Amino acid sequence: MGSIKLYHLPGACSRVTMTALEQCGVDYEDEIVMLMRGAQHSPEYRAINPRGKIPCLVVDGRALGENAAIISYLHMEYPDAGLFPAIADPIEGARQLSDLFTISANWHPGVRANMMPVRWTTGNPEEVRAKGKQLVEPLLAGLDARLASQPFWYGEDWAITDTYVYWNYTTAEQGQVDISPYVNIAAHRARVEAHPAFQRALARESTAIERIGGMPNVA
Numbered sequence: 001m002g003s004i005k006l007y008h009l010p011g012a013c014s015r016v017t018m019t020a021l022e023q024c025g026v027d028y029e030d031e032i033v034m035l036m037r038g039a040q041h042s043p044e045y046r047a048i049n050p051r052g053k054i055p056c057l058v059v060d061g062r063a064l065g066e067n068a069a070i071i072s073y074l075h076m077e078y079p080d081a082g083l084f085p086a087i088a089d090p091i092e093g094a095r096q097l098s099d100l101f102t103i104s105a106n107w108h109p110g111v112r113a114n115m116m117p118v119r120w121t122t123g124n125p126e127e128v129r130a131k132g133k134q135l136v137e138p139l140l141a142g143l144d145a146r147l148a149s150q151p152f153w154y155g156e157d158w159a160i161t162d163t164y165v166y167w168n169y170t171t172a173e174q175g176q177v178d179i180s181p182y183v184n185i186a187a188h189r190a191r192v193e194a195h196p197a198f199q200r201a202l203a204r205e206s207t208a209i210e211r212i213g214g215m216p217n218v219a
C-alpha cells in the first residue's frame with residue numbers, strides 16, 4: 001500500500017474502520033469530517049467521496065466507502081492480521097462478508113432511525129424512533145442469544161464484526177434503546193472495549209480531536 005488516509009468522525013461508525021486499520025498495523029493519515037456542520041455535503045468532501053458519507057478510505061488517491069467494503073479490502077491486503085478467524089471454505093468466507101452486510105443493512109438503519117428520527121421523516125419523529133426501536137430489539141435479542149455460549153461473534157476469538165456490532169448496539173443505547181436486559185451483550189461490550197486495536201483507535205480519535213483544537217459545540 002502507498003498513501004492511505006481515513007476520513008472519519010470520532011464516535012461515528014468510522015471508528016470501526018479505524019479499529020480495522022489499527023488491527024492491521026496500517027500507517028495512515030486521518031482527517032475529521034464535521035458531520036454536525038454538514039461538512040460531508042461540502043464540494044471539497046464530495047470531490048473525495050461523492051456519497052457524502054464516512055468512513056472513506058483513500059488509498060493512493062482512490063476512495064473507498066462503506067465499512068464492509070473497506071474491511072473486506074483490508075482483510076485481502078492483511079489476511080493474517082486477524083480481522084476474521086482464518087477459514088479455507090469459500091462459503092464460510094462469504095458468510096463473514098454476509099455478517100458485515102447484515103450489520104450495515106439491518107442494524108445500522110434501525111439504529112439510525114431510533115437515534116436520529118428527524119433525518120427520516122418530516123412528520124412525527126417519535127413514530128420513527130419507535131419503529132427504529134422495533135427493528136433493533138429482535139437483533140439485540142438474537143445477538144444476546146448468540147453470545148450466551150461464546151464470548152465473541154465467531155466464538156473464542158475477536159473479529160472486526162464484534163466491533164461493528166458493538167458500535168451499533170452502543171449507538172442504539174444513545175438513542176433510547178435500553179440494552180441493560182441483555183447480559184451477554186453487556187459482557188461482550190467489556191471485551192470489545194478491552195481489545196487493543198479498539199483502544200488504539202480511541203487514542204487516535206483523541207489525537208485527531210486535539211489536532212483541531214477540540215470538538216466544537218454545535219447547537
Ligand SMILES: N[C@@H](CCC(=O)N[C@@H](CS)C(=O)NCC(=O)O)C(=O)O
Binds near residue numbers: 014054065105108
Ligand atoms: N453503511 C455505511 C454507513 C455509513 C454512514 O451512514 N455513515 C454516517 C456516519 S455513522 C455518515 O456518514 N452520515 C452522514 C450523513 O448521512 O449525512 C457504513 O457502514 O459505512
